[in-house]
Amino acid sequence: MPAISISIVLVVLNLKELQWPDGHPTSEELNALQFAAKAHESFIIISVTDILLHRISYGLLCGNIGRVSLGFLSSPFHLASPVQYLFSWEFWGTALNPARKFWFHVTTACLILLLVFIGIAASPFSAISMIPRLGWWEPSYNRAGNGWPVRLNTKDAYPIEMTSQNALSTDYCDFNSHQDTCNLTNIGPMWNEVYSADAQLTSAPYSQNASNCRYGFATPDRPITYSIYDTDYRLERFYMPVATAPTAFTTLSLQYSAPYSDLDVSNWLIRSRPDQSSGMKTWKQPLVAVFCSSMLRNLSALDDSVIFDFPNYFTSNFTVDVNLKAESAHLNDTSVGGRGKRYRPRPMFLNIQSQIPIPISTAILFVSKVARFKEDLSQVKSKARVCLVQAQWVKADVWLEGQSLPAAKSDLGMSLMAIPSFLRKTSKPGNIIRMHDSWLERIANRITDPDSSNRQWFDIEFTPDSGNYLADTFLAVYFADALSLFYSLDFEGLGRPRFNVRTAETVYKYGYAYSFRNSITIVVAMVVLFMHVVVSLSHIGIIIFSTTPWTSSGWGSLFDDKWRDKTGLQAEHKFRIGTTRVETGDR
Structure with a gap:
């Protein structure tokens, strides 16, 4: 009975998902729980031993x-x-x-195997079910509430x-009273953080966080996680950076x-999910x-064809042919330096999807400077880069x-090493x-300066000593x-019935x-303990309703006279010693 009671209590604790207090x-x-688990195991061994003794006693005495x-x-x-x-x-x-009684013999053998299994499993499963698990559990109270309504700029989240309708929100910038705060929206802090991070120069990627964003400290803290993948170890410094960040309205x-005031800051977690509505x-x-x-070469604004090679991670190698003359037609509107011999063009958005074997979000051409005329090429050495951007929404x-x-x-829901395969x-x-x-x-405009067309693209300058991967990573x-x-968030409309997202x-x-959740081992342990409970209760029922209950006492009767008579362990040999009487007489 002690083993049955303990097993039932453990099942109830896991069904109720009882949580221990803090500390x-x-x-x-x-x-103490480990000692209790050992005691539980001992009670189970005693129980199954008694059940098997009763079975043997029943077979011998009936x-x-x-x-x-x-x-x-x-x-x-x-x-x-029982192993030996x-x-x-x-x-x-x-x-x-x-033996002669076939079904009794077979059921006895099966019972022995079942009880041996329960006896072997009692030791680990008693400890597994007795000792609580450490993890994240939903408390009986939930102070997080029903969430917040969010009005998005578009119909689709x-x-x-x-x-242009999906442009960045300016909710946080009050141009009149918080001009200094809004000035933090330039990309300087973001670039400095990426530039100062440790270089990822090995083929094994690891995660790094960038905490700065275009809004400075006014936005919710949502680290932007990025990693760099070496797409081909044979090519020096050819990397594919990947970045992700949760949406700001979610964070x-x-x-x-x-619930800052209700829970200890060291042991709680709040998970966000979309409301069913x-x-x-x-x-x-x-x-x-x-x-x-x-590439680093002499470029002229009149070049018809500039070839860029892409040893791509997703497909076979391919090349991109850029007509610099056609793409840089806006040079007359950009700043001129070096006495009219070179230009610093703004980044150009290329329509080159037909040349690329995989779908992309956009392609951008960055050129540090170009010569105005071909005769000035020897004086202008340019750094040019074509960046292919591929973005998608992931769960x-x-x-x-x-x-x-x-x-x-x-x-x-995937490891860093699985991301390239997922993208492919x-x-x-x-x-x-x-x-x-x-x-x-x-998105290239500074929010505080609406007239700064593409001004932030100029800020993405190629630092000479930074290495190629830094500009790619920052992008x-x-x-x-x-x-x-x-x-945008609608704080004034909490009572309104319609919102895009809640x-x-x-x-x-x-x-x-104690809980059955997220653990197959606990479920298996409880199944084994429940098997013992069923066998034990069946044994008790057999004893109560048996017509010969005296056969159930096995502990003190193993070597009594009835057992010995039945098993033939006592062999009595009676030897009669006879005397031979020899009579002698006179002859």
Whole structure:
């Protein structure tokens, strides 16, 4: 009965998902639980031993059953350590040679195997079910509320066509009273952070975070995660950076839902998800990959063809042919330096999808400077780069941890090493975000200076000593930041019935708890313990309703006279000693 009671209590604790209080269990309490698990195991061994003894006793003492095979007699005493007996000929030789009562013999062999399995499994599964698991658990109370309503600038929360209507929101910039804050919207802090980060020069990528964005400190903290992949180890410094960031409206609603005053900041988590009324199952966030090809040569504004080679990660190698003369027709409108001999052109958005074997979001040509006329080529050595940008919306989990406040975290459900393979499989026209020139021009403007057409593209300068991968990496970070920022929040309309998106948040607490969730081992352990409960209750029922309950007492009767008579272990040999009487007489 003790083993049954403990097993039932453990099942109830896991069904109720009982959580331990903060700071518990302590080390001493965990030690006590380990001793309790050992006691539970001992009770199970005693129970199955008693059940098997009753079976053997029943077979020996009931005349209608017949004798029990000799190889089964010692089985109850091996249940505490059954491995040697289980693989011995003593058991298998008996099990494979049935006695006179075939079904009794077979059921006894099966019962021995079942009880041996329960005895072996009792040790690990008692400990697994007794000791609570450490993890994130949803508490009985939820203070996160119903989330926040969000009004988006577009009809679709994750548009494929990025036009001027999807431009960055300016909700945070009050031009009259916060001019200094809005001046932080230039890309200087972002560039400095990427430039100062450790170089990723190995083929094994690792994750880095950029915490700055175009809005400075006025935006919710949502680190932009980026990694660099070496697409071909034979080519020096040819890298493919990938960046992603959760959408700002998701992280902002998380921060408003954070129960700072109710929970310890070190052991809670808030997970965000779309409300059912929004018609979405999961959040998405942009995943941006950038792969560039650069050259250092003498360039003229009159060059008809400039070839860029792309040893591509997704497909075979390909080349891109750029007509600099046609693309740089705007040079007359740009600044001129060096006494009219060279230009510093603004970045050019190229329409070269037909030359590329995979769908892309946009292609950008960066040229540091070009000669005005071919006769000036010897005096103007230019650095040119064509960058292909591929962006798509991917499913993501977004949450906020007490230990990482105020920064939100996100997970794409795949490892860093799996991202290139994912991009290769999903590079289809229907999945790729298409960035129109109008959107590219809008995100290139400084928010505080609407007339600064494409001014931020000028800021993406090629630092001579930075290495090729830094500009590429920054471009991926920049686009991930821009794609995650088009939104506006409607704080005044909380009572209105219609919103594009409504978020829902759930609080989780980090600690010890009993639960069946996210653990197959716990389920298996409970199944084994439940098997023991069923066998034990069946055994009790047999004893209660048996017509010969006296056969159930096996512990003290193994070597009494009745057992010995039935098993033939007592052999009495009566020897009669006779005397021979010899009579002698006189003859």
